[in-house]
Amino acid sequence: MRFSIYRYNPDTDGKPWMQDFDLPESEVRPGMMLLDALLLLKAQDDTLSFRRSCQEGVCGSDAMNINGRNGLACITPLKELRQPVTLRPLPGMPVVRDLIVDLEPFYQQYRAARPWLINEDPEPEVERLQSPAERERLDGLYECILCACCSTSCPSFWWNPDKFLGPAALLQSWRFLADSRDQATDERLDALDGPFKLFRCHTIMNCVEVCPKGLNPTRAIGHIKELMLKRSL
Amino acid sequence: MSRQAHGLRAWLLQRFTAAYIALYILVTGVWFLWQPLHSHAQWQAWLAAPLPNLATALFIVTLLIHAWVGVRDVIMDYVRHTGVRVSLMALVALVLGGTGLWSLRVVFSVVGQ
Structure with a gap:
C-alpha cells in the first residue's frame, strides 16, 4: 500500500515536505487499522513522528487529517482508504513535528468554556442527584474525547482560533448549560456573548461530519443560541 | 436583560x-x-398601490440589513487587521446605505404619479 505523509522537523527542515512510503501487501492483515500501518511504517523510518496511546478510539491522541478528512488513525480501517493514503497533521494548528500539532489554542478555548460544574450550594453528603430525564439530556455531550477533529475541521476556527471557541469547546459549554446541577447559566451565557465566541459558527457542520464519536456540536450550538434567545426575551 | x-x-x-x-x-x-x-406603466401602477409599495420598501430594507449582517460576517471571518476591517465595513455600509436610499427613492417616487 502506498502512503504520502507530511514531514516537518522545525530544527532541520526549511519547509514541510511529503514523503512517500510503501507498505508491502504481505504486511497488510485483514481488519488492520491505519494506526497499525503507521506503526509498521515507523519501523521502516523511526524519525516518523505521531501521537498515539489507547489504540481504540478512546484517548483521541492520534487525530490526523486522513485523505483530506480529520479522523482517528486507530479506528480508521486501512482497506477503506484510497491510495496513496495522504496523511497530514490536523489543519490550522502549529506543527510541532510531522503529524504532531500543538493543541494549546484548542485547549485554551476548552478552558474558556469552564468545563466543570458550578454549584454554590453546600456540598451534599452523597452525590448531587438527577432524575433519569435530567441525566439523559447529557447524552451526546459528555462523550467528547477532545481529539480536536471537529474544531480543526471548522473554517471559522481556522480563521479565528483565538476568538471563536470552536465546536469542541461549545459542545462542553452546552454540556454544562444543560446540566440540571449547574447554577451558572447566566454567567456562562454572558461569557459567550459578542460576535466571536459563539456566533462565528455558520452551521457549516464539518464538525458533525468528522466527529469520530458521532457527536453533534452544531446541534449543541443551536441549543445555546435558543437558550440565549429565551433568556433575552 | x-x-x-x-x-x-x-x-x-x-x-x-x-x-x-x-x-x-x-x-x-x-x-x-x-x-x-407587460409594460412600464403597468409596473408603475402596481408599485404605486399602497400594499405593494410598502411591502417592496420593507423588502429593500430587510434585504440591505440581511446583506449587511452577511458581509459583516465575511469581513469578520477573513479580515484580521482592525484598520482594514473597519475601513471595509465602512465602505460596505456606505454602498449599502446609498443603494438603499436610492432604491427607496425610486419606490416612493411612483406613489401619486
Missing part, C-alpha cells in the same frame, strides 16, 4: 430578514405568474 446581545441580535436579524425576503419573493413571484405585467 443584562447582556449586550450583539451576536444574538445580528443572528436574529439575519433570520427574521431572511424569512421576510423569502416570503416577499414567494408572494410576488406567484402574483406575477398569475397576473403578469
